[in-house]
Amino acid sequence: MISSKYFLKGFSAIKGVGSPAIALGASFIAIGALLKNLGFTIQQSIFSTFLTYALPGSLVMAESMLIGASLINIFLAVWLVNARLYPMTVALMPLLMHRDQPRWKYYLSCHFIAVSSWLIMKDNYENIEKENRIDFWIGIGVATWSVAIFSTIIGYVASDFFNKDILIGLAIINPIYFICMMVGAMKTFQISLSVILGATLGPIFYFLSAEWCILFGGFTAGTIAFLIGEKNGK
Amino acid sequence: MASNILIVIFVTSLATYLSRFLGVVSSEKIKETSKMFRWFNCLAYSTLAALIARIVIFPLGSLAEVDLSVRIFVVSLCIIIFFLTKKNLVYPTIFSAIILSLITSFV
Numbered sequence: 001m002i003s004s005k006y007f008l009k010g011f012s013a014i015k016g017v018g019s020p021a022i023a024l025g026a027s028f029i030a031i032g033a034l035l036k037n038l039g040f041t042i043q044q045s046i047f048s049t050f051l052t053y054a055l056p057g058s059l060v061m062a063e064s065m066l067i068g069a070s071l072i073n074i075f076l077a078v079w080l081v082n083a084r085l086y087p088m089t090v091a092l093m094p095l096l097m098h099r100d101q102p103r104w105k106y107y108l109s110c111h112f113i114a115v116s117s118w119l120i121m122k123d124n125y126e127n128i129e130k131e132n133r134i135d136f137w138i139g140i141g142v143a144t145w146s147v148a149i150f151s152t153i154i155g156y157v158a159s160d161f162f163n164k165d166i167l168i169g170l171a172i173i174n175p176i177y178f179i180c181m182m183v184g185a186m187k188t189f190q191i192s193l194s195v196i197l198g199a200t201l202g203p204i205f206y207f208l209s210a211e212w213c214i215l216f217g218g219f220t221a222g223t224i225a226f227l228i229g230e231k232n233g234k
Numbered sequence: 235m236a237s238n239i240l241i242v243i244f245v246t247s248l249a250t251y252l253s254r255f256l257g258v259v260s261s262e263k264i265k266e267t268s269k270m271f272r273w274f275n276c277l278a279y280s281t282l283a284a285l286i287a288r289i290v291i292f293p294l295g296s297l298a299e300v301d302l303s304v305r306i307f308v309v310s311l312c313i314i315i316f317f318l319t320k321k322n323l324v325y326p327t328i329f330s331a332i333i334l335s336l337i338t339s340f341v
Contacts, residue, residue, distance in 0.1 A: 017322040017324055018321075018322075019323065019324060020323070022328060023323075026327075026331065030296075040239055044239050044240065044243065047240075047243055048243045048247075052243070052246050052247040053250075056285070057246055057249070057250045059295065060246075061242060061243075061246040071242070071245050074242060074245055074246065074249075075245050075248070078245070078249035079250075079253070082249065084253075084278070084281040084282065084285060085253040085254050085257065086253040086254075086256055086260075087257075087274050087277040088281075088282070089256075089257020089258060089260075089261065090257050090261055090278070091271070091274045091275040091278035092257075093258050094261050094264050094265060094266040094271055097261060106261070107255065107258055110251075110254040110255060110257060110258045111254060113254050115282060115285075164296065164299070165335045165338050165339045166335065167296040168297060168299060168300060168334055168335065168338050169332070169334050169338075170296075170331065171295060171296045172305075172330045172331060173327050173330055173331050174289075175297075175309070176308070176309065176312045176326055176330040177323060177327045178282070179286055179309060179312070180326050182282065182283060182286065184316075184321050185279070190275075190276055191275070191276070194277075194279040194280040194283065195280065195282075196283070198280030198281060198283030198284040198287070199283040199284065199286065199287040201280075201284065202284025202285065202287045202288050203284075203287050206288060206291075206292055210292070213288060214284045214285050214288055215281065217281075218277060218281030218282075218283070218284040218285070219277060219280075219281070221280035221283070222273070222276040222277035222279065222280035222281065223276070225276045225280060226272060226273045229272075229276070
């Protein structure tokens, strides 16, 4: 089934100097508090993080509910903001695919794909033999997912103690973590160019469409970076 | 309302899982050495960068109450800390929350 050695190796990625636990924790604590204010029960809040486990999607869900959007609109808005998970999955799974591993592992563990787990896996996969990467990945996934669920509970329970300043402090942690991870990931010319162009074009495209800027900006930036990188031999 | 919330949670998770699922389906046919894979790799990093830049520059929620110049200042400071601490991720993240809370409560 799942090799416990590699599972635990992946699971331990939440310890140490590169730990995503603080960043993940901070953002899901904020989500827990937000869901409570929206009128969710604690079970529903846990269920939400358990099933979705993608921060921007949960935020969009919360906003849509506040304005009373229809189910179709919620579906479309969430799909749009989480569509980045598609290129992320395609950029990760081929690295983990091995003919000796059962397919269900891939279809089940893709649920763990989120920014922090993805960045950690991309940073570490080369140290693991291909055959064992999926078990290592499931370890990372379960660890980060557990932190998210646990933090949702803390945020829900502690929400009455949060004032505006604390919520602002919690809100900056996640972007800072992502930015540092991304800067650390800029190891090849092609990737560095993708990151820099994406960070520039994303906000520029915002003036054309707030909803589509991430996908349009990301697609344009990534394609330009790919073409320039290929021409220059990566 | 209770059943409503459950339906909304299901719809949200379905819309999220869809992209992950289709990603695995596509991955079955894409080799990690192919051009296609490199292209998607670029798309993944650029889309993430676009998302993060959007969160910092045009935030939703509580971050929107902080001035853009303050946000940029905190981000720049934290990147410097990240490099000074030999790419430690814990220091810049904790520092960012403390400094931003201090700035917003005293300024």
